[in-house]
Amino acid sequence: MRPFRYERPTDTDSAVAFLQEHAGARPLAGGTNLIDLMKLGVATPDVVVDVSRLPLDSVDRSGDGGVRIGTNVRNADLAAHPLIRADYPVLSRALLSAASPQLRNLATTGGNLLQRTRCVYFQDVTTPCNKREPGTGCSAIGGYTRYHAVFGHSSDCIATHPSDMAVALAVLDATVIVVGPGGERRIPVTRFHRLPGDQPQRDTVLESDELVVAVELPPPVRGAVATYRKVRDRASFAFAIVSVAAHLSVDDGVVTDARIACGGVAHAPWRATRAEETLTGRAATAASFAEAADAELAAAEPVDGTEFKVPLLRRTMIAVLRDLTAGSTSGRAGAAGQEDAR
Amino acid sequence: MDITLRVDGEQHVVTVDTRTTLLDALRDRLGNYSAKKGCDHGQCGSCTVLVDDRRVTSCLSLAVAQEGKDVVTAAGLSENGLHPLQQAFIDTDAFQCGYCTPGQVCSAVGTIDEARAGAPSLVTEDPGAEIALTDEEIRERMSGNLCRCAAYPNIVAAIRQVVDSAGDEAEGAER
Numbered sequence: 001m002r003p004f005r006y007e008r009p010t011d012t013d014s015a016v017a018f019l020q021e022h023a024g025a026r027p028l029a030g031g032t033n034l035i036d037l038m039k040l041g042v043a044t045p046d047v048v049v050d051v052s053r054l055p056l057d058s059v060d061r062s063g064d065g066g067v068r069i070g071t072n073v074r075n076a077d078l079a080a081h082p083l084i085r086a087d088y089p090v091l092s093r094a095l096l097s098a099a100s101p102q103l104r105n106l107a108t109t110g111g112n113l114l115q116r117t118r119c120v121y122f123q124d125v126t127t128p129c130n131k132r133e134p135g136t137g138c139s140a141i142g143g144y145t146r147y148h149a150v151f152g153h154s155s156d157c158i159a160t161h162p163s164d165m166a167v168a169l170a171v172l173d174a175t176v177i178v179v180g181p182g183g184e185r186r187i188p189v190t191r192f193h194r195l196p197g198d199q200p201q202r203d204t205v206l207e208s209d210e211l212v213v214a215v216e217l218p219p220p221v222r223g224a225v226a227t228y229r230k231v232r233d234r235a236s237f238a239f240a241i242v243s244v245a246a247h248l249s250v251d252d253g254v255v256t257d258a259r260i261a262c263g264g265v266a267h268a269p270w271r272a273t274r275a276e277e278t279l280t281g282r283a284a285t286a287a288s289f290a291e292a293a294d295a296e297l298a299a300a301e302p303v304d305g306t307e308f309k310v311p312l313l314r315r316t317m318i319a320v321l322r323d324l325t326a327g328s329t330s331g332r333a334g335a336a337g338q339e340d341a342r
Numbered sequence: 343m344d345i346t347l348r349v350d351g352e353q354h355v356v357t358v359d360t361r362t363t364l365l366d367a368l369r370d371r372l373g374n375y376s377a378k379k380g381c382d383h384g385q386c387g388s389c390t391v392l393v394d395d396r397r398v399t400s401c402l403s404l405a406v407a408q409e410g411k412d413v414v415t416a417a418g419l420s421e422n423g424l425h426p427l428q429q430a431f432i433d434t435d436a437f438q439c440g441y442c443t444p445g446q447v448c449s450a451v452g453t454i455d456e457a458r459a460g461a462p463s464l465v466t467e468d469p470g471a472e473i474a475l476t477d478e479e480i481r482e483r484m485s486g487n488l489c490r491c492a493a494y495p496n497i498v499a500a501i502r503q504v505v506d507s508a509g510d511e512a513e514g515a516e517r
Contacts, residue, residue, distance in 0.1 A: 003359070004361070006406050028407070030402075031402050031404065032402050035403070036383050038361075048360070048404075050404075076396075096464040097464055100487075101397065101485075103402075105396045105452075236464070237486055
């Protein structure tokens with residue numbers, strides 16, 4: 001690991017000032033991804049700004065009936081929080097699908113959003129990688145691609161974003177609150193992560209001197225149902241091959257609002273807008289679920305080795321929509337449970 | 343830099359590089375070899391310790407970030423005789439080589455504490471109800487600790503033994 005200076009500011013403004021003064025400064029929260037990347041030589045900050053003790057660690061009901069989640073709320077605490085379990089169980093479920101209990105005890109809300117891809121080439125400094133070292137090429141193209149993209153990738157990068165939490169936040173229409181030298185900025189979570197284009201080194205729209213301070217959720221949608229289903233290579237403690245979060249409002253058998261997001265298939269949580277448009281206004285039937293999934297997957301562009309994800313994602317999306325509308329109450333690992341979002 | 347670390351109930355002033363992980367500080371500076379270095383990347387759980395009563399991977403925690411926190415290793419659990427979970431691991435033959443065991447024991451403490459506090463897991467059927475630590479729950483909640491000897495069935499049995507005996511005591515107290 002490269003030597004670095006360690007700073008532990010006591011307020012947000014001082015933390016932002018450190019980030020502003022030192023181009024090579026990186027904020028440290030739970031450390032589950034950053035410390036690992038520093039050991040691997042992938043992250044080489046000159047200054048590590050420990051923000052984990054900033055008082056941004058509460059979950060509060062906001063004035064509009066939504067919820068504000070402090071950036072330092074640990075993933076385990078967020079998943080177990082009564083407000084989240086009662087009003088946003090899809091978020092709780094996505095969080096509990098991720099990592100292991102000891103990692104969830106460390107990992108934070110902001111850190112989860114900012115975690116880097118687990119592409120094996122990104123993590124291996126002996127191989128070319130445009131994300132790690134712009135202009136060197138992409139080793140994943142033609143390489144090991146089990147965790148790689150089928151949507152929105154570029155000739156420079158086919159990596160995926162590994163977060164489960166962010167996929168649930170995408171169907172909840174969450175907002176990321178960031179603070180920089182110029183003050184506060186509010187970014188819809190669906191626009192927070194970028195597609196790689198020709199700048200795969202940039203995962204998000206966050207500037208290097210900005211700090212995520214909170215995530216806000218709008219008030220829960222009355223009568224809506226939502227869940228998260230993750231498909232992975234072992235029953236627990238593994239990244240998604242594909243995952244689907246869905247948030248549906250169904251009135252008298254007709255889908256009045258559909259929000260669907262997919263994980264493990266793109267450089268950002270992938271809002272399946274084609275599927276959503278196809279499904280909205282249609283009867284909640286197996287036929288329309290299949291049609292919606294097909295509409296989305298018609299736009300899929302699998303790379304060498306990710307072709308299997310197209311039928312897998314199709315089946316997963318259909319299964320999630322079916323389970324949500326069938327009134328199943330299963331909560332078992334790997335199965336989608338219906339979870340009333342009130 | 344010099345930092346103060348509280349480990350297994352004792353304060354230590356140690357000189358560490360900012361790069362030193364909590365795991366390396368425990369082993370190389372304090373001579374506490376309880377937490378083990380397996381993968382050193384947060385994937386195996388053998389370095390699991392309790393920090394402020396929460397199980398964490400000490401390999402992904404910087405030592406300098408632990409000032410003022412209370413660190414407990416598996417060695418610290420046994421200061422007044424074996425911890426019930428340590429005894430249960432022996433009773434049920436829950437290890438072969440033993441390398442992962444200190445991490446397993448700390449993680450088992452976390453498993454029981456978290457369930458008692460009402461924290462759900464992915465397999466919790468009714469998140470509203472009191473959590474029963476079924477074998478399925480134990481397996482899911484212990485998934486962050488790998489055992490290359492594959493002592494998993496007996497690790498579940500060890501935790502089951504402690505959960506069941508705590509339940510018996512609670513019942514006894516009610517009578």
